[in-house]
Amino acid sequence: MTLGHLLRALQPPLRDPAPAGPPPLTPRLLLGLAGAWLAALMALLNSRLVSFGLADLRGALGVDTIDGTWLSVAYSMGEIAVVPLTPWLAGIFTGRRAIVAATLTLTGAGLVCSTQPGYQVLLVSRFLQGLGGGALIPLLLMSLLRFLPLHQRAWGFAAYACVTVLTPTIAETLDGWYTEALTWKAIFWQNLLLAPPACFLVLVGLPTEPVRLEAFRRGDYFALGTSAVGLAALVAALLQGQNLDWFDSGTINGLFLLAGVMLAAFVVHELRRPNPVIDLRLLRKPNFTLDLVLILGFNIALLGPAYVLPQYAVQVQGYREAQIGTILIWLALPQMLLAPLAALLLRVIDARLVLAFGFALFVTGAGLTLRMTGEWVGADLLPGLVIQGCAFPFVMTPLVFIATSSLQMQDAPSGGALFNIVRSLAGSLASAVVGAVITVRERVHDAVLLEHLGGGALAGTPAAEIAARARNQAFVLACTDAYGLIGLAGLAALLVVLLIRETPRFPRPGAARSPA
Known part of the structure; x- marks a missing residue:
């Protein structure tokens, strides 16, 4: 018996190829x-691992800093x-085959x-990796919406929230261990363990559905192409x-122009x-748009603990990835621990109360980090970090629920598609904004500190040492400014939560199923 015959024998049959509701939830489907x-965890790990291990990867390949950043981009x-493209491809080949x-x-x-x-081959390979990982x-x-009964979706949304929020932490720890104990190549070898x-599990657990190749003839390739590009x-x-x-860069201007023309x-x-x-008309739904x-x-x-703090630990305290982990x-x-709660x-x-609690908890943790100084080490960062970690499950899980309950x-x-486009695009936009804030504020603080220190504040100290101290302190102040922006974003989110209309609660087991 071949592997294909074995998988088909183990495969649970799906009587109706297009059921009105989810099939019965069985252990095999779970x-x-x-x-x-x-698979989704593996995708996000591949994205974050190369971002964190970029210095080691660049050194092994002998490329400069700018060329190295294109590997992540x-x-x-x-x-x-x-x-x-993912919903369209999944509709043709089914989610099981697409995964x-x-x-x-x-x-x-x-x-x-x-x-x-x-x-050049590495750039193309990274792009192909992105195509695979971005679909997962x-x-x-x-899959959660297709196969989980309505009264069980809260647990699925919590699992989805965990995989999207926990990954930066896991990636930092794994990258430190890979690069120090093994080799940078282990960043990619890990896929052989997870894939x-x-x-x-997907082939055995998810039901088999027919391929619908006729959908290729009805494909709106103009929309698919312009949106992707x-x-x-x-x-x-x-x-x-x-x-x-x-x-000031022709490359950036060209990219923005291309994006504007294609998206318009x-x-x-x-x-x-x-x-x-x-269907962009879904943006008329207030709850969905606010979500x-x-x-x-x-x-x-997310960028507070996942971007600002690692940068502080590396540039100010000289930490390696393993120490940051x-x-x-x-x-x-x-x-x-709190995702099930x-x-x-x-x-x-009401999901709005859970969401408001999560953002309020995050703002509290961000406020504690505003007191950060150049002497802070791991123990000093923990109170704010733990509070922010407690906040995230109470934010992402209700966000997914509010978005799906309005459809x-x-x-x-x-x-x-809109939810995942905004989720991906928001990460890039947030990174650009926070990165720009750190760069600009660091220059401002550096100029102010040098002017002050050059006026005799450290008489007898060599100029090079004064400049180094100023740069170090300027970066710390820039990180606190970034955290101030992050805290304000949390406060603004709290105000947006007030605008969300009442959302339904998950029904009890045995209640009537919703077609959505």
């Missing part, structure tokens, strides 16, 4: 969803370009990267703007079609 979750471009194909693409392209090919996060959400069980160009411009001096053409085209690929706005605030909040683990532990609360409390069954593909 295994399939676990495989989709594992290439992944991000592929990651967002594939999001508009396996995306996982194999991610793994295969990663193995090419580990062979240390030429720079929407496919996980689609086989993920694919096996426009989003990829916009992400590249946002992520590389800081490195290339923004609008996509919007006009979609609004004129009766059956658009992504997308909150996604931006949440991604800014020992700090960020305290961000992960509260999330893992967030899911439980959504079954008995009807026919709106789910477009709504899921």
Whole structure:
């Protein structure tokens, strides 16, 4: 008996290829969803690991700083370009096959990267990795909505929140161990450990559905192409703007122009079609639109522990990735412990209250970090870090619920695509804004401190030492300014929560199922 025959024998049959509601939730179906979750975790790890291990990767390949940053940007471009295509491809090949194909693409392209090919081949491989990894996060959400009964979705949303929020912490710890105990190539080898069980669980657990190749003839290729190219160009411009001096760079101007033309053409085209690929009219739904706005605030909040603190630890305290991982683990532990509680609360409390509590808790943690000085070490960072870790499960889980509860069954593909586009785009936009704040404020503080110190504040101290002290302190002050911006984003998000209309609660087991 071949492997294909074995998988078909183990496969649970799906009597109706297009059921009105989810099939019965069985242990085998739960295994399939676990495989989709594992594949999504692998995708996000590949994105973050190369970002954290970029210095080691650049050194091994012998490329300069700017060329090295394109290795991360290439992944991000592929990651967002594939999001508009994912619902369409999943509708043709089914989510089960799409998850396996995306996982194999991610793994295969990663193995090419580990062979240390030429720079151009590495860029293409990273883009292909992004295509595979970028599809896995929407496919996980689609699978949860497709196969989980309504009264069980809170637990699925909590699992989705964990995989999207915990990854930066796990990636930092793993990257430190890989680069110090093994080699930078292990960043890509890890896929060989995660991909086989993920694919096996998906193939065994998720139901088999027919391929619908006739949909290729009805594909709106203009909309798919303009959205993919426009989003990829916009992400590249946002992520590389800081490195290339923004609008002083012809590359950045060209990317923004390309993004503007492509996305404008996509919007006009979609609004004129009766059956658009992504129904932009969903933005008329107040709760759904406000939820997308909150996604931006949440991604800014994430950058506090995931971006600002690691930069502080590296530049001020001289930490390596492994040392940073020992700090960020305290961000992960509260999330893992409290994610089930967030899911439980959504079954008995209005999602707006859970969301407001999460943002309020985050603002409290960010406020504690505003007192940061150049003498702060790991123990000093922990109080604010732990409070922020406690906040995140109470933010992301209700955000997913509010977005999905405002959609009807026919709106789910477009709504899921918009949700994941904004989620990906918000991360790039937030990184660009916070990175620019740190750079600009560091220059301002450096100039002020040098003017003060040069006036005799440290008489007898060599000029080079004065400049070094000023740069160090200026960077610390810039990090606190960035945290101030992050705290303000949390406060603004609290005000937006007040505008959200009342949301339904999850029904009890045995209640009537909603078609959505």
